Amino acid sequence: MGFGEAGFGTRYLESVARRGRFCAGIDPHAGLLTDWGLAVDADGLSRFADICIEALGPVAAVIKPQVAFFEPFGAAGFAVLERVIAGCREQGALVLADAKRGDIGSTMAAYGTAWLDDSSPLCSDAVTISPYLGFESLRPAIDAARAGDRGVFVLARTSNPEGGRVQTALVPDGRIVAQSVVDAAAAENASGAGAVGLVVGATRSHGLDLGALNGPILSPGLGAQGATAADIPEVFAGADVRWVLPASSRGVLAAGPDVAALRAACASARDEVEAALTPLS
Numbered sequence: 001m002g003f004g005e006a007g008f009g010t011r012y013l014e015s016v017a018r019r020g021r022f023c024a025g026i027d028p029h030a031g032l033l034t035d036w037g038l039a040v041d042a043d044g045l046s047r048f049a050d051i052c053i054e055a056l057g058p059v060a061a062v063i064k065p066q067v068a069f070f071e072p073f074g075a076a077g078f079a080v081l082e083r084v085i086a087g088c089r090e091q092g093a094l095v096l097a098d099a100k101r102g103d104i105g106s107t108m109a110a111y112g113t114a115w116l117d118d119s120s121p122l123c124s125d126a127v128t129i130s131p132y133l134g135f136e137s138l139r140p141a142i143d144a145a146r147a148g149d150r151g152v153f154v155l156a157r158t159s160n161p162e163g164g165r166v167q168t169a170l171v172p173d174g175r176i177v178a179q180s181v182v183d184a185a186a187a188e189n190a191s192g193a194g195a196v197g198l199v200v201g202a203t204r205s206h207g208l209d210l211g212a213l214n215g216p217i218l219s220p221g222l223g224a225q226g227a228t229a230a231d232i233p234e235v236f237a238g239a240d241v242r243w244v245l246p247a248s249s250r251g252v253l254a255a256g257p258d259v260a261a262l263r264a265a266c267a268s269a270r271d272e273v274e275a276a277l278t279p280l281s
């Protein structure tokens with residue numbers, strides 16, 4: 001199978017085999033709180049979270065709370081985030097904390113503890129991290145992930161239009177920066193556990209060679225950023241599509257606050273992705 005018997009890669013593949021390849025984002029934008037008839041305060045955030053846990057927790061393979069939208073509420077926001085993480089995990093989803101951490105190695109060790117260690121109330125199944133202080137600076141977070149069969153998702157080629165300037169710049173050996181990140185992640189996964197995933201946006205073709213990655217590929221950009229499930233096969237031509245995990249936040253959340261409607265929107269987005277990828281699997 002190309003992956004180890006234990007490790008995050010195995011947990012990930014089991015989850016998408018059960019629930020389908022789709023990551024539902026929990027991004028409580030102020031505008032969404034208002035659209036859902038909720039106050040833009042910690043109580044509104046808390047109600048938003050409850051609805052998301054109930055609607056998405058039982059259906060999505062992976063749920064990705066965007067930490068940025070909890071932070072403006074301070075300690076109360078973090079308390080809600082802790083509940084989102086625990087609640088979604090209790091319902092059988094893998095939780096990917098979208099914190100996009102990136103710092104010097106000694107600080108990355110603290111981030112690894114915060115997001116990936118059982119001792120932390122924010123402990124998730126995986127966390128997004130940025131390699132732009134140097135891939136090797138991520139080592140302590142990668143070690144923390146491996147120690148608990150958890151994962152990291154390293155930004156390679158992001159969905160936003162501004163990313164290209166740095167991510168497609170050339171490194172001295174002639175590869176683009178994003179490919180150097182892909183290759184470094186693939187080398188980490190050579191041990192088989194699939195602990196090091198990538199983030200590669202669904203919004204454009206990227207020319208990356210992802211064939212040796214042997215780990216999950218989060219692909220945001222469906223819905224609000226304009227990508228569709230039908231774009232995914234072309235964007236990931238040549239990749240092992242077992243690992244491709246398209247993601248959407250606002251595109252699904254727009255169906256709330258009704259729990260049944262929100263759950264149906266998530267299931268339908270998942271079904272569209274599966275219909276597009278299954279012929280390639």
Ligand SMILES: O=C(O)c1cc(=O)[nH]c(=O)n1[C@@H]1O[C@H](COP(=O)(O)O)[C@@H](O)[C@H]1O
Pocket residue numbers: 025027064066098128157158159160199200201218220221222223224225247248249250251
């Ligand atoms: O790491 C991410 O999840 C991410 C990477 C990327 O390249 N692009 C991207 O949009 N994201 C996140 O994915 C979510 C996209 O939200 P929607 O555009 O509402 O689907 C946001 O939380 C972004 O921060």
